[in-house]
Amino acid sequence: MGTPYYQFCPVAKAMELLDERWTMLVIREMLAGSQRFTELRRGLPRMSPALLSKRLRELSAAGLVTRTEDHGGTRYLLTPAGSELEPIVVALGGWAVRWIGELGDPDLDPKLLMWDLHRHVNRPELPGGRLVVSFAFSDVPPRQRYWWLVCNDGEVDVCDRDPGFEATIGVRTALRTLIKIWRGDLDWAQAARAGALTVDGSGEMHRLLPRLFLLPGGRWAQAPAPG
Amino acid sequence: MGTPYYQFCPVAKAMELLDERWTMLVIREMLAGSQRFTELRRGLPRMSPALLSKRLRELSAAGLVTRTEDHGGTRYLLTPAGSELEPIVVALGGWAVRWIGELGDPDLDPKLLMWDLHRHVNRPELPGGRLVVSFAFSDVPPRQRYWWLVCNDGEVDVCDRDPGFEATIGVRTALRTLIKIWRGDLDWAQAARAGALTVDGSGEMHRLLPRLFLLPGGRWAQAPAPG
């Protein structure tokens, strides 16, 4: 737990626990479905494993997270107390979308975007068989420019090297543009019309793309905005 | 601003700013109506003035707070961006009331309670003339045991020494009990019936007491609780 505030105000009690660096992001990851240490690390690549381990222990001591052993691994799950933070996390996101427009270049991490896209693939929309979506980001250095999502049988994998299969859909755009779409600032069609995004693939694939991901943009918009 | 997370996720962008220690409490104080440096200090007695000053500068740079000079003082006001954090602060309080029941003795600070009661006096219910409410906390060391609220013409002052006027209402209880009432865990009548609280004063004053303060308890209860 964080350093105490020595205040009985519930806001202070909540923040003693929640305002430590990384804590809310760990909870965000768990709300997004990550349960294993390694999954959490993928969503929090700049957090050291030592610190992640410490935060998980703190959250577990506070009763927001349970730790269970299961066939060869540890699984972390949110308790009801942890899950009830969801509307707050969503509201924080909504607030930031409204008031923190500017993203610096270092915030634009392609591997985080791909990791999040991978878990928002709209499974019911997937055609049978394999679907490969390739991404090429014009504004990213060559080493991190090319990415693939390989969907097969409801499984989705992220690759940062050519998986060998031909892409069913190719998306060429700036990382910044795709992040705008992810946030809900822009939609696929708007970006394409503006020439900021090009889709390669059959007409069917063109029509599929906007439905392929359940992006969080909608949730930020739902977040309570008073007035 | 805090150390960056280097994530484009709006939750991360929000927390870069908001998860620094004390920041949310400064915002809570401003939402509660504090505008001057000294008022803020009274609500945040354990925060050093240097740090408060720094936080106010950060919040101002981030566009959540404006600083204006006015007759012999500096006044801090929330911008729309800052004010829009209100539902989040309330939701955090509600969450903590539901999930962090235990308050340690060091959390029970009588001067914070008196400071907060003083700003929640229900002005319209005040009778004309002077009203003096005395408090005696059975579970607090003598030095901080006795407090008075002096209401006069819509002005309310907190005293930690006998103001000299005879008390119109006397409240004798444990600090812990009064804090439970403040949080909404208990109401005045319940506490009195249970023998945990004694009111001295006329019958009229007995009837006034439960309406004398607009306690935040109701707001925590309103806070969105999913499921």
Add this chain to the structure above:
DNA sequence: CAGGATCCGGTCTGATACTG
């Protein structure tokens, strides 16, 4: 009233390596 200056100590970062 609204802070500035200073110093100390704790915490986080970041890198690397190791383990059951």
Add this chain to the structure above:
DNA sequence: CAGTATCAGACCGGATCCTG
């Protein structure tokens, strides 16, 4: 896979005293 170990350095927060 799910961490622990270690270590240097940066940075932050706490405390105290001081000022226009």
